[in-house]
Amino acid sequence: MCKHCSMEFVTGANSGTTHLRRHINVCQKIEEEERERFALGKGDDLFGTSNYRFYPELTLSLMTLLFIDAEIPFNVIESRFWEPAMRSLRPEYRAVKRQTLRNDCVGVFKAGMGVSLKEFEGLDSCVSFTSDIWTSSVNLGYLCR
Ligand SMILES: [Zn+2]
Numbered sequence: 724m725c726k727h728c729s730m731e732f733v734t735g736a737n738s739g740t741t742h743l744r745r746h747i748n749v750c751q752k753i754e755e756e757e758r759e760r761f762a763l764g765k766g767d768d769l770f771g772t773s774n775y776r777f778y779p780e781l782t783l784s785l786m787t788l789l790f791i792d793a794e795i796p797f798n799v800i801e802s803r804f805w806e807p808a809m810r811s812l813r814p815e816y817r818a819v820k821r822q823t824l825r826n827d828c829v830g831v832f833k834a835g836m837g838v839s840l841k842e843f844e845g846l847d848s849c850v851s852f853t854s855d856i857w858t859s860s861v862n863l864g865y866l867c868r
Contacts, residue, residue: 727752728834730780742778749784751834777813786819787827797821797828 724731728750732742747753747761789795798821799805806818819827843850857865 725750725752730784732780739776741776742781745778745781746784749781749788751788751831752838777815779815779817782813782816783819783827787824787831790824791828791831797824800824 725746730746730750732738732746744761747758750758790797790799800818800821806816809816809818854866859865
């Protein structure tokens with residue numbers, strides 16, 4: 724279990740540690756500086772072909788971060804071409820449902836929000852947050868970050 728985010732991993736004599744090292748690169752609870760330091764120290768290619776193994780939980784974590792970072796609408800995974808496209812990359816891939824992706828994105832948000840709120844706990848001063856709602860050219864509402 725990751726001591727930072729509590730994600731659980733397969734263990735055993737034949738499991739190795741590659742999936743654990745990969746998780747360090749994507750775990751949102753580990754400071755970016757620490758992740759970079761680890762990556763530099765190991766010099767690993769995250770997806771080098773020599774020792775590659777498929778870890779569905781890693782793929783799901785990366786997809787969640789991709790959807791957040793690129794602001795991809797969740798309904799993209801409902802396209803009839805989504806699963807065939809993903810399975811062409813990795814036949815073992817099984818598409819998650821839109822609700823699962825949504826829940827994972829909310830989990831990433833809450834984890835980040837928890838870190839942010841902890842940073843403010845030690846302050847003696849007041850902090851105010853403000854936000855604004857925008858409407859895109861295709862009439863979609865956005866809450867700006
Ligand atoms: Zn973690």
